[in-house]
Amino acid sequence: MQTDYRQYFFPDYRSCRQAFRDTLASADHNLPTDMIITPGQLSVDTDRDLTIDTALLTGRNPSHNLMLISGGLHGAEGFAGSALQLCFVREVLPAIFRNQHSLHCDILLLHGLNPYGFMHMRRVDAFNVDLNRNFLMNAEQFENQNKGYAAIQELLNPARPVQAHDLDPAGLADHLEELGRRFQQRELTEAIVRGQYAFPEGIYFGGQQFAAQRSLLEPFLTDIFGRYERILAIDIHTGYGRRDHLHFFPDVESADVRELIRRLFAGHHIDWADDEGFYRVTGEFVNYMHALCAPEQIYIPMIFEFGTLDSHLPAGGLASVHNMILENQGHHYGYATDDVRRETLRRFREMFYPSDPGWKKAVIEQGRTVLAQLPERLAAL
Numbered sequence: 001m002q003t004d005y006r007q008y009f010f011p012d013y014r015s016c017r018q019a020f021r022d023t024l025a026s027a028d029h030n031l032p033t034d035m036i037i038t039p040g041q042l043s044v045d046t047d048r049d050l051t052i053d054t055a056l057l058t059g060r061n062p063s064h065n066l067m068l069i070s071g072g073l074h075g076a077e078g079f080a081g082s083a084l085q086l087c088f089v090r091e092v093l094p095a096i097f098r099n100q101h102s103l104h105c106d107i108l109l110l111h112g113l114n115p116y117g118f119m120h121m122r123r124v125d126a127f128n129v130d131l132n133r134n135f136l137m138n139a140e141q142f143e144n145q146n147k148g149y150a151a152i153q154e155l156l157n158p159a160r161p162v163q164a165h166d167l168d169p170a171g172l173a174d175h176l177e178e179l180g181r182r183f184q185q186r187e188l189t190e191a192i193v194r195g196q197y198a199f200p201e202g203i204y205f206g207g208q209q210f211a212a213q214r215s216l217l218e219p220f221l222t223d224i225f226g227r228y229e230r231i232l233a234i235d236i237h238t239g240y241g242r243r244d245h246l247h248f249f250p251d252v253e254s255a256d257v258r259e260l261i262r263r264l265f266a267g268h269h270i271d272w273a274d275d276e277g278f279y280r281v282t283g284e285f286v287n288y289m290h291a292l293c294a295p296e297q298i299y300i301p302m303i304f305e306f307g308t309l310d311s312h313l314p315a316g317g318l319a320s321v322h323n324m325i326l327e328n329q330g331h332h333y334g335y336a337t338d339d340v341r342r343e344t345l346r347r348f349r350e351m352f353y354p355s356d357p358g359w360k361k362a363v364i365e366q367g368r369t370v371l372a373q374l375p376e377r378l379a380a381l
């Protein structure tokens, strides 16, 4: 029997985290007695009690396969990831054991990878860093230039308080339309969202050094990954794509890994990052984790994106950039009035965590379906 999707959603970081901890603490009531659950916490900032909560679920017999499910790398996007992790432990796992008596893989959950952003409803961390642009392969890449971004950074990052008239996207639309005559759409999209390392107060800022998450996670993940032959890593995001729709959005060049992804996600449409209408970014977390594996290990990265704004359409794409700009501008330079502040933050929250029950239901229904398929498919690759 499927449970009510509403039980998986909470209004803030602390209640999501508490639900995660409570769920793991009581998970053995619903799981076979030989399942070993190892919860943990990595403190990002001990003074403010910001933690990445972890849980490793292993069978008594060693498995060759690991499925990692992470969320909250973009703080404000953490609610859907948290909800799906709860649903996976409370509902999907017990169902798998009822039907198949065996899980075929071990599970690693990473909850709230950016707890600061999750707590403060920002996408970025305490230093305005977009963590999914920060996991570069080496520190020299912080010197990377994003020339397209630099050329339009004043449009993207107005250095003044947000005014009431800024809430109308028409002005931004005019500028972007003008740019659209000079640049191809893909060029323009990638200039904005690919990541930039030169404007610390700008949107999509990837930092100028590695964030704390890297030194916390690297030894932890390296130790765990070393025990497996195959690793599937799913990082859960929200805000991009068709509303109420779960996009599978991997950025993979290897033809062999693409083939494994097609088999794992058979029956589902895949939006490859180099497809028309999509985009590539630098410093992505799921691609970075590949570097923690030995050459003989098979590593499969995947991003889940739950769409909220129809950002693949012109109006939604505009609203998406507009919301990002206003929230960032307000954070750094303030708001002309309380009403402007409230409206900006309302739009931002709706973009990453819609209040609409239909969206939450879609997250659980679509996420639950695919997560239930993956353990057996991973073992059968």
Ligand SMILES: [Zn+2]
Binding pocket: 074, 077, 132, 237, 238
């Ligand atoms: Zn995201």
